[in-house]
Amino acid sequence: xxxVTQTPKxxxxxxxxxxxLQCAQDMNHEYMSWYRQDPGMGxxxxxxxxxxxxxxxxxxxxxxxxxxxTTEDFPLRLLSAAPSQTSVYxxxxxxxxxxxYNEQFFGPGTRLTVL
Amino acid sequence: GQQLNQSPxxxxxxxxxxxxxxxxxxxxxxxxxxxxxxxxEGPVLLIALYKAGELTSNGRLTAQFGITRKDSFLxxxxxxxxxxxxxxxxxxxxNLFFGTGTRLTVIx
Numbered sequence: 001x002x003x004v005t006q007t008p009k010x011x012x013x014x015x016x017x018x019x020x021l022q023c024a025q026d027m028n029h030e031y032m033s034w035y036r037q038d039p040g041m042g043x044x045x046x047x048x049x050x051x052x053x054x055x056x057x058x059x060x061x062x063x064x065x066x067x068x069x070t071t072e073d074f075p076l077r078l079l080s081a082a083p084s085q086t087s088v089y090x091x092x093x094x095x096x097x098x099x100x101y102n103e104q105f106f107g108p109g110t111r112l113t114v115l
Numbered sequence: 116g117q118q119l120n121q122s123p124x125x126x127x128x129x130x131x132x133x134x135x136x137x138x139x140x141x142x143x144x145x146x147x148x149x150x151x152x153x154x155x156e157g158p159v160l161l162i163a164l165y166k167a168g169e170l171t172s173n174g175r176l177t178a179q180f181g182i183t184r185k186d187s188f189l190x191x192x193x194x195x196x197x198x199x200x201x202x203x204x205x206x207x208x209x210n211l212f213f214g215t216g217t218r219l220t221v222i223x
Binding site: 004033042043102 | 121148150156158163203205211213215216
């Protein structure tokens, strides 16, 4: 199993550009999520999905869109990049979101800089 | 949003020393998890706790789920250089909330 994969590993954007961060998992996990990590702030939840076709907002959803058309993939779209979105983005997945199965496994991250 | 207070923010210890860090919350959670993050990598799960009062070990690591369900601690015994990294606590019921991390430096 490859686990959770993310592409690209690094990205530089100009203000106003749009892009999609890719995330895929091959563990047949129901739950997938996107976090951003900023210095001194830990990880903050952007959006999450409890299954194909179902998505919901996390703590910091503004400026980001997601969709979940398959169990495996959970792309994160930046609609119009802003310097405040400069961060490291992590995708994570778990078997379920409740009870004993919400141990989340993380991808390697995408380091995004918005100029 | 929810906030987990993790302390200390950083630690500098000699190789062979024991380490203790903890996490507290004003809210009750059903799950406490501890992760380690190496530079340039994603967090890796170390220990998962699901019952209040539960004490779980993973090699030299031991973690406990507080009886009030509002706190957890992680101990590392006999530290080694590869223990260097940032340790995060996380807690939740459905979604997870993360602490701000404890940066551990081990001096050989």
